Amino acid sequence: MGPAWLWLLGAGILASVYCQPFPAHGDKSVGVSQTHSGQFSESAPAYHKVTPAITDFALRLYKQLAAETPGNILFSPVSISTTLALLSLGARADTSTQILEGLGFNLTETLQADIHRGFQSLIHTLDLPSPKLELKVGNSLFLDKQLKPRQQFLDSIRELYGAFAFSANFTDSATTGRRINEYVRKQTYGQVADCLQEFAEDTLMVLLNFIFFKAKWKHPFDRYQTQKQASFFVDERTTLRIPMMHQKEMHRFLYDQEMACTVLQIEYSGNARTLLVLPDSGKMQQVEASLQPETLRKWSQLFLPR
Structure with missing residues (x-):
């Protein structure tokens, strides 16, 4: 993906959904991207305008979640940023600006x-x-029948975000909930069910984003090399006995002495990869605090097959 890291899935998730009640193609655009000399190239894909901001947003959001909620954290930066950018199309001027600036875009340098x-x-x-892999990313809106969105908004979200709008009756929350859950279940081949449990009484719209990802490893793990009772250290005092996969294979790998962590990149068949960052003992907070977009770019240049 060039110098910008494209964040799709957090923590190696295979099938997930981001469902959030609030109080996915048009023409192929060509944009510009900055070269090392500071100039812009007209041949670069238009997504180069947004991927640096998504990377920065991903790290900022992760640090905030890690500080507020100790424990497992799983989210898709692409899903959240895409959903909020879509929402900004239907917001008033000030709110739209706040949403996009909150995502990290400098609106004095980049047009909406x-x-x-x-x-x-x-x-x-x-x-x-x-x-070699299957990936589905989609957006949909379920709007209460009393809402009358402008046709221009509906046309824009369909053209730019591939999003479809459906009329719904939120006073019948049980029926609408089943309808939304069935929609997500079909889009994810049955892997994600009951994503939305209930609505607030004043819900008028649900903005939905789903992801389905399935791929095989470029170097598959041998199922006979799985140790069924290996030790997994949750923290200094907690150990679990769970199945652990093992393999000896060539992967891109490095040890970052300054950040005190081991970094391993494992490739899928096709244009996808997962990045695993393992802090040294007791260095989790140090690694979290040091993570920056520049860190990811540095790692991409230092990886060596081992």
């Missing part, structure tokens, strides 16, 4: 139209068919 075209390009790129 270029941001939306960047997300359009990103969604189109992710949706390109591949014989």
